Amino acid sequence: MANDKKKMVEAITAQEVDFAQWYTDICTKAELVEYSSVKGFVVLRPYGYAIWENIQKNLDARFKATGHENVAMPLLIPESLLKKEGELVEGFAPEVAWVTAGGSEPLEERLAVRPTSETMFSDHFAHVLHSYRDLPMLYNQWCSVVRWEKSTRPFLRTREFWWQEGHTIHETAAEAEAETAQQLECYADFCERDLCIPVLKGRKTDKEKFAGAEATYTIEAMMKDGKALQSGTSHYFGDKFSRAYDVTFTGRDNTLQYPFQTSWGASSRLIGAIIMTHGDDDGLILPPAIAPIQVVIVPVAAHKPGVTEKAQELAAALRGDFRVKVDDSDKAPGWKFSQWEMKGVPLRIEVGPRDIEQGQCVLVRRDNREKQFVKFEDLPAAVSAALDALAAALYENAKNNREARTYTAKTLDEIKAITAEHTGFIKAMWCGDLACEEAMKEQAGLSSRCMPFEQEPISDVCPVCGKPAKKMVVWGVAY
Amino acid sequence: MANDKKKMVEAITAQEVDFAQWYTDICTKAELVEYSSVKGFVVLRPYGYAIWENIQKNLDARFKATGHENVAMPLLIPESLLKKEGELVEGFAPEVAWVTAGGSEPLEERLAVRPTSETMFSDHFAHVLHSYRDLPMLYNQWCSVVRWEKSTRPFLRTREFWWQEGHTIHETAAEAEAETAQQLECYADFCERDLCIPVLKGRKTDKEKFAGAEATYTIEAMMKDGKALQSGTSHYFGDKFSRAYDVTFTGRDNTLQYPFQTSWGASSRLIGAIIMTHGDDDGLILPPAIAPIQVVIVPVAAHKPGVTEKAQELAAALRGDFRVKVDDSDKAPGWKFSQWEMKGVPLRIEVGPRDIEQGQCVLVRRDNREKQFVKFEDLPAAVSAALDALAAALYENAKNNREARTYTAKTLDEIKAITAEHTGFIKAMWCGDLACEEAMKEQAGLSSRCMPFEQEPISDVCPVCGKPAKKMVVWGVAY
Numbered sequence: 001m002a003n004d005k006k007k008m009v010e011a012i013t014a015q016e017v018d019f020a021q022w023y024t025d026i027c028t029k030a031e032l033v034e035y036s037s038v039k040g041f042v043v044l045r046p047y048g049y050a051i052w053e054n055i056q057k058n059l060d061a062r063f064k065a066t067g068h069e070n071v072a073m074p075l076l077i078p079e080s081l082l083k084k085e086g087e088l089v090e091g092f093a094p095e096v097a098w099v100t101a102g103g104s105e106p107l108e109e110r111l112a113v114r115p116t117s118e119t120m121f122s123d124h125f126a127h128v129l130h131s132y133r134d135l136p137m138l139y140n141q142w143c144s145v146v147r148w149e150k151s152t153r154p155f156l157r158t159r160e161f162w163w164q165e166g167h168t169i170h171e172t173a174a175e176a177e178a179e180t181a182q183q184l185e186c187y188a189d190f191c192e193r194d195l196c197i198p199v200l201k202g203r204k205t206d207k208e209k210f211a212g213a214e215a216t217y218t219i220e221a222m223m224k225d226g227k228a229l230q231s232g233t234s235h236y237f238g239d240k241f242s243r244a245y246d247v248t249f250t251g252r253d254n255t256l257q258y259p260f261q262t263s264w265g266a267s268s269r270l271i272g273a274i275i276m277t278h279g280d281d282d283g284l285i286l287p288p289a290i291a292p293i294q295v296v297i298v299p300v301a302a303h304k305p306g307v308t309e310k311a312q313e314l315a316a317a318l319r320g321d322f323r324v325k326v327d328d329s330d331k332a333p334g335w336k337f338s339q340w341e342m343k344g345v346p347l348r349i350e351v352g353p354r355d356i357e358q359g360q361c362v363l364v365r366r367d368n369r370e371k372q373f374v375k376f377e378d379l380p381a382a383v384s385a386a387l388d389a390l391a392a393a394l395y396e397n398a399k400n401n402r403e404a405r406t407y408t409a410k411t412l413d414e415i416k417a418i419t420a421e422h423t424g425f426i427k428a429m430w431c432g433d434l435a436c437e438e439a440m441k442e443q444a445g446l447s448s449r450c451m452p453f454e455q456e457p458i459s460d461v462c463p464v465c466g467k468p469a470k471k472m473v474v475w476g477v478a479y
Numbered sequence: 480m481a482n483d484k485k486k487m488v489e490a491i492t493a494q495e496v497d498f499a500q501w502y503t504d505i506c507t508k509a510e511l512v513e514y515s516s517v518k519g520f521v522v523l524r525p526y527g528y529a530i531w532e533n534i535q536k537n538l539d540a541r542f543k544a545t546g547h548e549n550v551a552m553p554l555l556i557p558e559s560l561l562k563k564e565g566e567l568v569e570g571f572a573p574e575v576a577w578v579t580a581g582g583s584e585p586l587e588e589r590l591a592v593r594p595t596s597e598t599m600f601s602d603h604f605a606h607v608l609h610s611y612r613d614l615p616m617l618y619n620q621w622c623s624v625v626r627w628e629k630s631t632r633p634f635l636r637t638r639e640f641w642w643q644e645g646h647t648i649h650e651t652a653a654e655a656e657a658e659t660a661q662q663l664e665c666y667a668d669f670c671e672r673d674l675c676i677p678v679l680k681g682r683k684t685d686k687e688k689f690a691g692a693e694a695t696y697t698i699e700a701m702m703k704d705g706k707a708l709q710s711g712t713s714h715y716f717g718d719k720f721s722r723a724y725d726v727t728f729t730g731r732d733n734t735l736q737y738p739f740q741t742s743w744g745a746s747s748r749l750i751g752a753i754i755m756t757h758g759d760d761d762g763l764i765l766p767p768a769i770a771p772i773q774v775v776i777v778p779v780a781a782h783k784p785g786v787t788e789k790a791q792e793l794a795a796a797l798r799g800d801f802r803v804k805v806d807d808s809d810k811a812p813g814w815k816f817s818q819w820e821m822k823g824v825p826l827r828i829e830v831g832p833r834d835i836e837q838g839q840c841v842l843v844r845r846d847n848r849e850k851q852f853v854k855f856e857d858l859p860a861a862v863s864a865a866l867d868a869l870a871a872a873l874y875e876n877a878k879n880n881r882e883a884r885t886y887t888a889k890t891l892d893e894i895k896a897i898t899a900e901h902t903g904f905i906k907a908m909w910c911g912d913l914a915c916e917e918a919m920k921e922q923a924g925l926s927s928r929c930m931p932f933e934q935e936p937i938s939d940v941c942p943v944c945g946k947p948a949k950k951m952v953v954w955g956v957a958y
Contacts, residue, residue: 037560037602038553038590046548046618053549069525070532074517075623075639076576081516094582097555099592101577102627111517113578113592120515124522127513139525144554148581160554
């Protein structure tokens with residue numbers, strides 16, 4: 001058994017040795033993705049897609065509970081339509097894939113494979129919006145989008161990725177702003193409660209905001225290596241797109257008005273966040289809420305009479321409340337233990353002839369390997385408690401990592417000294433000038449992650465230029 | 480009220496006047512789709528998408544119950560990869576949309592926007608398949624595909640459409656054949672039970688089969704106008720794609736072998752089938768299993784005390800078991816009746832002050848307008864019974880239409896005489912020659928829909944050439 005286990009594990013690079021390699025090892029060894037024959041595109045394999053499906057189900061239920069409806073917009077966008085809003089097209093043009101022929105005929109106008117769908121939604125709103133009575137329109141779409149990235153990594157940056165994009169229009173600016181805030185909070189709550197990932201909520205600087213947005217809000221998570229991962233964004237557009245795409249409605253006062261718009265998105269990169277927030281040198285560790293399998297039952301000495309039957313019986317008792325799998329394949333138990341650890345299944349149940357004699361089984365937590373003997377009749381309650389405890393521990397550990405790697409600095413020298421030693425979040429003041437933000441990148445290798453909603457007065461002046469500070473910014477190195 | 484109703488209804492063309500116009504009227508007036516600014520592409524609006532979501536949920540549960548797993552394959556396919564299987568590329572080349580640039584750079588090799596994904600699945604199988612122990616691989620993907628159609632109609636033929644494509648590989652030909660049959664039966668059962676659409680099951684002729692398939696099986700539905708709609712297909716590929724894409728595994732005897740492959744798909748055109756099988760001059764009629772709203776409650780004299788409250792109370796009592804909406808908007812009841820009839824909601828409940836006094840409400844069926852007074856306490860049982868009765872009636876009516884429009888013919892003259900008068904299914908024998916199949920198209924305007932599993936000996940000879948007949952074919956005019 002020890003040997004079997006070693007054989008599984010030696011295939012993964014240790015986090016300490018090479019975090020980036022550890023990450024890609026997990027992506028393939030846990031069978032989440034496979035590289036495809038199309039450069040920069042991956043295949044989401046059944047286990048990876050099952051995680052994405054659970055994320056979708058959870059978020060979709062949240063969106064619907066607040067009145068959002070799903071729609072499907074065309075995949076391809078005419079260039080002229082894309083160009084109507086100048087900032088958006090400027091931001092996305094360098095990474096658009098262009099369709100130039102349909103069948104054997106060249107197209108009169110080339111079509112963009114959607115990199116994001118503000119243009120299509122705005123164009124649709126212009127067709128279907130008539131009166132203030134039609135507002136708000138609270139739409140969402142689940143789809144994949146294409147952005148021609150130069151260097152790619154599974155989940156974090158691929159030329160195609162899977163996401164949802166919410167697009168809403170409202171009668172007033174205040175309503176649209178409230179929607180933007182509500183959806184950011186939705187993402188934050190989902191990450192914290194269901195993915196066990198603590199997030200920092202704040203506003204992006206103008207440099208980092210979405211092309212065409214008036215304001216972009218973000219949730220930023222910290223990975224185990226101290227780098228930041230933007231995990232969801234929510235944008236307020238004012239009436240900019242409405243004006244560009246001529247979206248109007250007859251208001252309560254019978255005049256023609258422009259609605260106020262938002263968009264918000266979260267993507268399959270959340271799976272990257274899960275891997276790098278919780279994983280360890282034995283593989284993935286999945287938060288129970290989105291784990292395709294929450295409990296794996298491994299019969300030990302399965303050839304002995306009654307063992308496999310007991311495993312099936314325990315599974316049947318748990319199945320109504322939990323996602324359970326019995327691994328009755330012909331592999332050795334040790335091999336199975338390693339494999340399901342690699343795949344991050346939160347709980348393992350071992351049951352063998354001796355356990356059966358004693359009316360109990362062994363329950364093992366994936367995160368801390370804690371084992372407990374549980375009487376058969378107590379199993380459902382014990383599984384429930386162990387999943388809760390595991391989820392709480394994942395969150396706590398992630399929060400502790402973030403706190404240990406969050407620094408405060410008043411001067412550029414202090415900032416440089418920190419970045420020379422550590423990777424993490426650095427809280428520092430900022431005057432609001434683009435030049436100082438760019439200097440932080442050039443001199444300290446840091447980008448602004450966000451201006452947190454919870455501000456702290458670190459000092460009075462900008463560490464770069466010495467002018468009066470306007471905001472505390474959290475700086476970091478981003479994925 | 481009568482006027483209000485007229486106002487809603489006069490916007491739709493009657494089926495008798497122009498069936499094609501009636502169909503497109505429903506698509507837009509029932510708010511299923513909206514034309515987009517991209518030629519040949521539509522927007523699926525919330526109500527249309529909600530129907531599609533219910534179809535997805537139902538089919539997805541069926542697929543998973545038989546061990547299928549969802550995955551996601553790249554959207555774009557390199558031309559060289561697409562070309563590896565000659566028949567497939569020949570079949571699809573005329574309708575492929577080509578990506579030729581990524582960002583500002585032209586691509587070295589152009590990429591096809593997937594028209595179907597046999598190539599990507601085969602390429603992936605080649606990467607991940609090793610041993611017979613890995614088989615079967617039972618995969619499915621929900622996505623949209625693009626085919627550059629010349630003339631388009633919502634749901635029936637659009638340049639982008641939404642579908643699922645199942646792709647499986649098996650150790651033996653027999654297992655792959657059984658999968659092909661199982662999935663066809665899955666589609667047939669779904670159509671008949673849940674969409675209330677009777678279907679004919681059979682095999683396609685070589686002319687009509689999927690490009691690259693060894694055998695294509697189909698379910699064919701008949702629309703109200705007598706035309707046929709292919710509603711789902713299941714293909715058996717043998718080891719053709721395995722050989723073309725070098726998909727191999729180590730068999731039980733330790734030799735390298737090619738697996739046997741299937742694919743099967745059903746698409747958003749099922750919504751077109753629903754519209755044209757069940758709809759009437761007042762709009763859509765939705766089968767309860769996939770209706771986004773199964774029961775709409777309309778308060779009458781809603782300004783009177785207690786009426787809206789009672790409507791909400793009835794909704795609350797139904798909501799655990801049914802999808803219910805209370806329409807408490809400020810429109811007149813008659814307008815609401817028409818609107819929800821247009822949208823095909825199976826049941827309407829009317830409740831006003833007088834009903835409340837008598838402890839009852841009015842339950843109205845969408846299909847036959849049958850009204851019944853129901854005591855409040857009996858409502859859940861009455862709704863359940865009415866939905867079942869409506870579903871059974873939809874199926875019966877569709878079946879009656881099909882039977883009334885199914886003809887039998889022994890000679891080409893008989894066939895021509897029928898087609899001069901009627902549109903429907905014509906059962907006739909066939910010698911198996913392509914020339915005779917083409918003659919049926921040229922001389923009678925008919926294509927072979929399928930060779931039904933249930934064969935009937937109409938005559939001994941082919942009506943076109945007079946040679947011995949091999950099969951009974953059902954001929955028709957297809958959407």
